[in-house]
Amino acid sequence: MHQPTPTDLRKHERIKFELRLAGTSLAEISRELGISQASVSTVSMGKRRSRKIQRAIANRLGRDPEQLWPKRYRKKESRK
Numbered sequence: 001m002h003q004p005t006p007t008d009l010r011k012h013e014r015i016k017f018e019l020r021l022a023g024t025s026l027a028e029i030s031r032e033l034g035i036s037q038a039s040v041s042t043v044s045m046g047k048r049r050s051r052k053i054q055r056a057i058a059n060r061l062g063r064d065p066e067q068l069w070p071k072r073y074r075k076k077e078s079r080k
Contacts, residue, residue: 008046015044015068018061029056 004012019025026044030037033056043053049072054065066073 002047004046011068012041012045015057015061019057022060022062024060026057029053029060032056 016026019029026040027037030040033040033053035053039048039050040053040057042048043050044057046069051065054069054072058065058068061068
């Protein structure tokens with residue numbers, strides 16, 4: 001399991017804040033996905049990865065997962 005960096009933890013807190021502003025939470029996302037809140041938090045913190053959870057969080061914030069976690073996604077190589 002990946003140890004979250006201070007940057008990962010700040011991003012996690014920012015995500016929770018933005019979700020609150022949007023009228024939702026990590027707990028609500030976990031209920032909708034039918035998984036534990038700890039699983040959703042673990043992904044948000046950067047300890048684990050799950051495209052399904054990342055997509056659910058990003059959708060609630062009106063963004064793409066690549067915008068929230070750019071290091072987790074490979075950059076698409078430009079084709080010549």
